[in-house]
Amino acid sequence: MSASGMMQAEARSDSGTGVARSLRRDGKVPGIVYGDNKEPQMISVDYKTLALECQTLAFFNRVINLSVNGNSEQVIPKFVQLHPVTDFPLHVDFQRLGANAKVHVFVPITFANEDKAPGLKLGGVLNIVVHSLEMICSPQAIPENLVIDLAGAEMGRGIHLSSITLPAGTKAAHADRDDVLATIVAPSGFGEEAAAK
Numbered sequence: 001m002s003a004s005g006m007m008q009a010e011a012r013s014d015s016g017t018g019v020a021r022s023l024r025r026d027g028k029v030p031g032i033v034y035g036d037n038k039e040p041q042m043i044s045v046d047y048k049t050l051a052l053e054c055q056t057l058a059f060f061n062r063v064i065n066l067s068v069n070g071n072s073e074q075v076i077p078k079f080v081q082l083h084p085v086t087d088f089p090l091h092v093d094f095q096r097l098g099a100n101a102k103v104h105v106f107v108p109i110t111f112a113n114e115d116k117a118p119g120l121k122l123g124g125v126l127n128i129v130v131h132s133l134e135m136i137c138s139p140q141a142i143p144e145n146l147v148i149d150l151a152g153a154e155m156g157r158g159i160h161l162s163s164i165t166l167p168a169g170t171k172a173a174h175a176d177r178d179d180v181l182a183t184i185v186a187p188s189g190f191g192e193e194a195a196a197k
Contacts, residue, residue: 005053009033009043009068020091029089033066033075036096043068043094050089054080061105063139066094076103076139097139104173106132108145109181119155119184126150130181133161134173141169148181158183 012019012030020030028044043066053059059077066075075094083090097103109131114120133146148164158180161172 005062006065006067007045007049007053009045009066011069012042012044015042024088024090029092031092031094033068033073033094033096036098036101038096041068045092047089050080050092053077054082054089057108058144061107061142061144063097063142064094073097074139076105101139102136103139103142104134104136105142107135107143108132109148110145111148111150111182113149113151116151117153117184119153119157120150122155123187124155124184125187127183127185128181129183130179133181135166135170136173137170141167143167143170150184153184155184155186 009031010028012023015030023030023044024047027047029047029050031043031045032040033043034040056062062076064075064077065072074097076097077092078095079091079093080089081091082088095103109128111126111128114126117124117126120126135143135146137143146164146166148159150159153159159182160178160180161175162178164181166172
């Protein structure tokens with residue numbers, strides 16, 4: 001499971017472009033907290049804290065204990081609007097997590113045992129088709145990553161979603177598509193070299 005984090009926020013009552021600009025001048029980023037059948041709440045968070053968090057790969061997969069004026073609730077980041085030139089965070093959305101919440105998250109895919117894959121030993125190249133998998137799970141079951149074991153993987157073999165075991169308490173958002181996650185492809189000229197031998 002991805003580690004949870006903490007973030008401080010302040011409630012705000014005013015909205016609009018002028019208010020947002022004023023907040024940004026003061027080193028704050030406007031945002032909103034919604035979900036769990038409660039009224040949306042407008043907030044602001046510290047720019048430096050948010051900018052630092054946004055740089056981590058697991059930011060959108062982490063449960064955050066968001067303290068708004070001293071009242072803490074569990075949320076998950078859903079969207080950060082960035083300035084198109086400077087990447088300055090302009091706005092952030094958080095979703096509240098209720099007791100039985102299910103969340104959609106994109107979990108990064110990593111690979112293990114490349115040295116035990118015959119296809120790679122023969123000079124094949126790992127072609128990663130899907131870098132992160134959309135999954136549905138409870139906030140407590142969000143995996144940090146999804147590890148695919150390449151031991152025994154042959155040249156030309158496609159690794160399909162149906163061929164891997166997902167962590168307990170999770171499921172793929174689009175399991176019916178049985179996507180190809182990666183393949184081991186022959187390097188260019190491989191067939192010609194084999195025919196010449």
